[in-house]
Amino acid sequence: MQVVLTFFTQTTGWHKPLPDLDSPQTLVLVFGEPDGKPYQHTLDELRRKYPTSVIVGCSTVAGIFNEKVLENALVVGVIRFKTSRVSLAIAELRDQSDSQRAGHQIAETLNAPDLKGILILTDGLNTHGTELLRGMSTYINPQQVNVVGGLASDAMQFKSTWVLCDGVPASHRVCGIGFYGKNMVFAGQAKDGFKPFGPERLITRADDRTLYEIDHRPALELYKEYLGEHANDLPASALHYPLAIWQDDKRHYAVRVPVAVNEADNSLSFVADIPTGYRTQFMYGNTDDLVDSAEAAARNLIRHLPPNTPILALTISCAVRKLTMGDDTDQELETVLDTLPPGSQQFGFYTFGELAPTEQGGACAHQNATMTLTVLYEGS
Amino acid sequence: MKEVKPLNRRLEKQLKRSGLTDSNLPNDLSQWQEFLHLVDRSYVGSSDAQYLLERSLEVSSQEMRKLYDDLKAETEQRIEALHKSEQKTRFMANMSHELRTPIHGILGSLEIVKGTELDTRQKLFVDTAYASCEVMLDVINNILDFSKLKAGNIELEIIEFSPRELVESISSIMSTMAQEKNLEVQSYIPETIPARVKGDPARLRQMLMNLIGNAIKFTDQGEVYTGLELREVKGEHAVLRFEVRDTGIGIPAAMHKSIFESFVQVDASINRRYGGTGLGLTIVREFAEMMGGRVGLESVIGQGSVFWFEIPTLIVENHHASTKIQQLEGCRVMVVDDNETNRRILENYLHAWKAEAVILSNGPDALLKLDEALLEDKPFDILLLDWFMPQMDGIALAKAIRSDPRHDHTPIVMLTSYGISQEKQKQAGVQSAVTKPVRSVTLRDVLSDTLRRYARPKTEPSKPVAVKPPPKQIQSPAILLAEDNPVNALIAITMLEKVAIQVDHVTTGKLALKAMRTRPYKLVLMDINMPEMDGYTATRYIRKWEKEGLLKDRTPVIAMTANALKGDKEKCLTVGMDDYLPKPVKQDELLKLVKRWLEQVEAVA
Numbered sequence: 001m002q003v004v005l006t007f008f009t010q011t012t013g014w015h016k017p018l019p020d021l022d023s024p025q026t027l028v029l030v031f032g033e034p035d036g037k038p039y040q041h042t043l044d045e046l047r048r049k050y051p052t053s054v055i056v057g058c059s060t061v062a063g064i065f066n067e068k069v070l071e072n073a074l075v076v077g078v079i080r081f082k083t084s085r086v087s088l089a090i091a092e093l094r095d096q097s098d099s100q101r102a103g104h105q106i107a108e109t110l111n112a113p114d115l116k117g118i119l120i121l122t123d124g125l126n127t128h129g130t131e132l133l134r135g136m137s138t139y140i141n142p143q144q145v146n147v148v149g150g151l152a153s154d155a156m157q158f159k160s161t162w163v164l165c166d167g168v169p170a171s172h173r174v175c176g177i178g179f180y181g182k183n184m185v186f187a188g189q190a191k192d193g194f195k196p197f198g199p200e201r202l203i204t205r206a207d208d209r210t211l212y213e214i215d216h217r218p219a220l221e222l223y224k225e226y227l228g229e230h231a232n233d234l235p236a237s238a239l240h241y242p243l244a245i246w247q248d249d250k251r252h253y254a255v256r257v258p259v260a261v262n263e264a265d266n267s268l269s270f271v272a273d274i275p276t277g278y279r280t281q282f283m284y285g286n287t288d289d290l291v292d293s294a295e296a297a298a299r300n301l302i303r304h305l306p307p308n309t310p311i312l313a314l315t316i317s318c319a320v321r322k323l324t325m326g327d328d329t330d331q332e333l334e335t336v337l338d339t340l341p342p343g344s345q346q347f348g349f350y351t352f353g354e355l356a357p358t359e360q361g362g363a364c365a366h367q368n369a370t371m372t373l374t375v376l377y378e379g380s
Numbered sequence: 381m382k383e384v385k386p387l388n389r390r391l392e393k394q395l396k397r398s399g400l401t402d403s404n405l406p407n408d409l410s411q412w413q414e415f416l417h418l419v420d421r422s423y424v425g426s427s428d429a430q431y432l433l434e435r436s437l438e439v440s441s442q443e444m445r446k447l448y449d450d451l452k453a454e455t456e457q458r459i460e461a462l463h464k465s466e467q468k469t470r471f472m473a474n475m476s477h478e479l480r481t482p483i484h485g486i487l488g489s490l491e492i493v494k495g496t497e498l499d500t501r502q503k504l505f506v507d508t509a510y511a512s513c514e515v516m517l518d519v520i521n522n523i524l525d526f527s528k529l530k531a532g533n534i535e536l537e538i539i540e541f542s543p544r545e546l547v548e549s550i551s552s553i554m555s556t557m558a559q560e561k562n563l564e565v566q567s568y569i570p571e572t573i574p575a576r577v578k579g580d581p582a583r584l585r586q587m588l589m590n591l592i593g594n595a596i597k598f599t600d601q602g603e604v605y606t607g608l609e610l611r612e613v614k615g616e617h618a619v620l621r622f623e624v625r626d627t628g629i630g631i632p633a634a635m636h637k638s639i640f641e642s643f644v645q646v647d648a649s650i651n652r653r654y655g656g657t658g659l660g661l662t663i664v665r666e667f668a669e670m671m672g673g674r675v676g677l678e679s680v681i682g683q684g685s686v687f688w689f690e691i692p693t694l695i696v697e698n699h700h701a702s703t704k705i706q707q708l709e710g711c712r713v714m715v716v717d718d719n720e721t722n723r724r725i726l727e728n729y730l731h732a733w734k735a736e737a738v739i740l741s742n743g744p745d746a747l748l749k750l751d752e753a754l755l756e757d758k759p760f761d762i763l764l765l766d767w768f769m770p771q772m773d774g775i776a777l778a779k780a781i782r783s784d785p786r787h788d789h790t791p792i793v794m795l796t797s798y799g800i801s802q803e804k805q806k807q808a809g810v811q812s813a814v815t816k817p818v819r820s821v822t823l824r825d826v827l828s829d830t831l832r833r834y835a836r837p838k839t840e841p842s843k844p845v846a847v848k849p850p851p852k853q854i855q856s857p858a859i860l861l862a863e864d865n866p867v868n869a870l871i872a873i874t875m876l877e878k879v880a881i882q883v884d885h886v887t888t889g890k891l892a893l894k895a896m897r898t899r900p901y902k903l904v905l906m907d908i909n910m911p912e913m914d915g916y917t918a919t920r921y922i923r924k925w926e927k928e929g930l931l932k933d934r935t936p937v938i939a940m941t942a943n944a945l946k947g948d949k950e951k952c953l954t955v956g957m958d959d960y961l962p963k964p965v966k967q968d969e970l971l972k973l974v975k976r977w978l979e980q981v982e983a984v985a
Binding site: 195197198199225226227228229230240241282284286287288289328331334 | 390397421422424425426428429431432433435436439440443
């Protein structure tokens with residue numbers, strides 16, 4: 001497996017020249033600015049350079065290039081597999097309610113006996129992650145096929161995101177990349193780093209992405225009561241105090257970050273679904289905790305790989321983490337690289353939602369606020 | 381200089397990240413600033429976390445406090461409700477005591493009157509009064525039991541009893557009740573029913589009384605049938621099925637389930653027309669379930685209802701000592717009865733006794749059959765005729781039979797619902813009579829007895845009836861009766877004097893103590909509720925004095941009380957009483973108990 005990571009900026013051009021690695025077994029991953037137009041010629045260049053390769057990508061508030069957070073750049077990873085192969089499936093996402101069908105279509109297209117993993121890159125504003133995964137579950141056994149992915153993001157304006165489709169940025173699309181072959185290792189896991197506090201409660205009234213009542217009490221009122229003086233800075237401070245939600249088993253919780261508060265009806269708004277009947281608990285976290293979780297994710301990742309082998313990590317981290325950590329965001333990237341074997345590389349993007357299991361071998365779930373680390377590795 | 385211990389893991393990381401070590405000062409100010417930033421960030425994070433955790437503890441404990449207060453308030457409310465319900469139960473118990481005491485007076489008096497010479501009319505009225513009293517007692521028991529069931533403090537009293545006697549005694553009371561409605565009251569108990577089983581006969585009796593009472597209440601014509609069946613036997617475990625069938629108004633199918641609920645009657649108009657508390661069936665169901673059994677009902681509107689319950693019991697004794705059966709074995713018995721149920725019952729009985737039964741439904745057929753029998757030289761040994769039959773009734777049939785001298789020597793037994801005068805029997809040439817519902821034991825006894833006395837000459841001369849020696853009299857010991865109610869006292873004294881036991885009567889606990897010190901008694905019968913000093917206190921004094929040597933011998937004390945609440949018996953035993961006799965006191969129970977204790981006293985002496 002050959003890997004070359006590079007990035008392009010309007011002012012400095014290519015950080016490293018594009019390598020000659022075109023082949024049907026080559027994957028070109030691109031993560032770039034929400035406004036794709038200025039980069040169209042660069043994207044065209046990629047298509048010319050890698051005519052037989054699989055080229056995919058999505059928009060992001062910031063790309064990840066090793067330990068760097070790149071906001072005005074196009075991060076590109078070129079990976080040529082030796083024995084494994086990759087395959088692309090694209091489905092249209094007319095709206096959120098279409099997600100299950102789209103997931104079904106992607107999984108049906110990619111499904112094969114030697115399928116090892118699927119990377120999902122999808123529209124950040126029109127994807128219902130839980131439904132998408134439900135649609136995929138018809139074909140995908142999580143014990144055999146690892147599903148990891150992320151929702152495209154924009155510059156925190158929630159206006160428009162894109163996914164690369166035949167080399168052209170497009171919204172309302174979901175891409176699935178299938179990884180095949182007996183030597184292929186594709187595995188990922190999400191870590192959030194937030195800590196629960198207060199009692200476990202029941203979500204008694206919610207509607208898709210709006211939470212109205214917890215234990216029959218107005219959600220916002222209860223939230224403010226626990227936040228105390230931090231409630232004065234809402235909604236900005238809400239990023240630091242997400243909610244854990246889970247159905248039966250607390251170990252398989254997902255994180256939900258409130259993005260807006262509605263005083264009128266005492267509710268909290270989220271960017272992912274928050275189902276009635278789930279259990280919930282408030283969480284808090286600071287930069288130290290988040291950085292520690294990145295380290296934990298990296299440790300988990302290498303546990304099942306041969307020691308001292310440099311690896312390629314695909315890092316999908318939540319835009320909320322970037323907002324929370326601000327200038328210290330690069331510290332989580334540094335920590336990951338420090339923890340991985342010497343010579344390892346990482347690249348990826350900041351998302352509006354991660355698709356990953358919280359436990360090794362667990363089912364993939366729609367997450368917020370996590371660092372999802374995925375290893376791309378080809379054994380011999 | 382203080383020794384630098386291994387640094388905190390985070391601090392170490394912060395030093396490393398800033399390019400510093402713990403022993404050197406920074407060469408670069410920016411390194412120092414980076415370090416300060418990291419440390420400060422940790423402090424801010426930690427104090428934020430601390431604030432949040434303290435805050436959440438505070439809020440959570442407030443919530444818990446509120447939850448605790450709510451729970452406490454709710455618990456207090458519940459306890460108060462429980463107290464109220466307890467007061468209600470107490471009130472019910474007191475009420476029932478107040479009602480039971482006079483009923484006890486009536487029942488006891490009637491029992492004594494029943495033992496005296498009475499003509500048929502008088503006997504009928506006394507029986508009616510007795511049966512009415514039983515029914516009244518039953519209603520009171522129902523109400524009391526219902527409140528006890530609601531309070532959850534009812535316990536079964538498991539003793540040995542004869543299921544046959546249980547059913548027979550109830551149906552005879554009920555037939556008295558059914559007289560004014562001209563209903564046929566039938567009862568059938570197969571010979572296979574175990575002679576003695578373990579169970580709660582008082583509760584079973586109450587259940588049957590409830591079902592039969594309903595059946596009679598809701599049936600205007602036809603019959604009420606009470607049956608007892610052996611459903612299942614496994615070793616010494618038997619399932620008995622009690623069944624009450626009527627030809628009454630029936631119950632709509634939609635009501636079959638809810639009819640067993642409290643206060644439910646088919647509709648409000650039922651209550652106006654038929655009365656009733658609406659508790660009977662609930663109690664039947666509750667008791668049946670307590671006994672590990674089940675209840676059921678089949679009913680067709682306008683045709684009647686069958687209520688049943690099945691109860692598991694333990695067999696103590698399987699067979700009746702049956703010496704009298706031999707007398708009937710091989711006998712040719714003719715039965716004439718228009719009622720099919722009755723015919724089946726009688727046939728079953730006779731079959732069980734190995735008699736040859738010829739069953740007919742009317743008089744003319746019977747006369748033909750009698751002639752036929754003579755022609756075939758297979759004459760009948762005895763004739764059993766029902767009195768009330770359409771066209772030719774039992775009396776007319778008997779007269780017709782007697783008009784033929786060839787049948788002169790065939791004894792006739794008349795089945796009647798209301799008794800038949802000696803004079804009328806004589807006129808019709810009837811030798812004996814049996815009142816319905818026929819108890820098998822009674823019928824067997826009557827048939828055997830009639831055969832022995834009136835059988836045709838060819839049979840062996842009857843042996844003189846062995847007269848049972850009178851029960852051995854207890855050697856006139858003195859009994860002390862402490863009872864303030866004059867009626868109750870009179871009844872008890874009368875019951876006791878019947879077996880010649882001297883009884884001294886006092887009316888308060890204090891007087892009882894005085895009497896104890898003037899002469900020794902073999903036994904004390906102690907009422908509980910008495911003026912001046914109650915039975916509990918008096919007994920405590922007796923026991924104290926015995927201990928101190930003021931009284932020479934230990935005298936058994938038996939409580940007699942109408943307090944029917946659970947725990948009363950325990951209380952009696954706690955204060956030093958030896959036994960307990962619930963009121964209304966029944967003569968045989970009283971005598972049995974007295975006798976047992978006197979024998980024990982003698983055995984000790």
